[in-house]
Amino acid sequence: MPDETLDRSSLERLVRALKQARVQRALSVDEISRLVKIRTVHIERLEEGDFSFLPPLYIYSYLKKYAAELGVGDDALLDACRNELGVSASNFSILPPAQVVTESPRESASEPRGKTRRWPVVAAVAAALILAVLIFLLFFSGIF
Structure with a gap:
């Protein structure tokens, strides 16, 4: 049986891994949407493999932010996704890197x-x- 990952694009592999990680953590689409600050409808469309609803630069940015939050994917996979979307590295360098939030807003509000x-x-x-x-x-x- 041939390796299943060879038949899939990098985008398909990343999206599948993102959805699996979200489900394993028992997070709903609404919950992950609030965590990564991406609209619920956009998360749903990303997980469906629909990348036509926004320009590729935004799609890549959303995927990278979503992957960072769930700890999914590596630099090589993200670079392959960027290439599949046709986003050059120079275009993406203008955007700030995705940040993973490690504390809840209540914790940070209680700090002086x-x-x-x-x-x-x-x-x-x-x-x-x-x-x-x-x-x-x-x-x-x-x-x-």
Whole structure:
């Protein structure tokens, strides 16, 4: 029996691996869509092997981001997919690399942010000073 991977294109192999990895992790299309920030309908079309709904550069970017999130594929397979889509390496270098999120938004929100947390204190002090000056002026102007 001939090797099944030889009969398939790189895109077909990657898409099949992506879908298998998603199913093995018990992730729905909606869940993976939220994780990789790609519309659900686009994930569905990618998994169906439909690459005609967006320009090839976007398709490749979506596939690369999806693969990075699930830990699927290697550089050689992704390069082969890029070549099949007709995306040159120079065109793709303008896009930022896909990043895998390793923490939940709740974890990052609980971490201190440094100086950005000081603005409420500064605003409260400034408001108190303005109020004190207004009361002082009203008191000595005879209105109070």
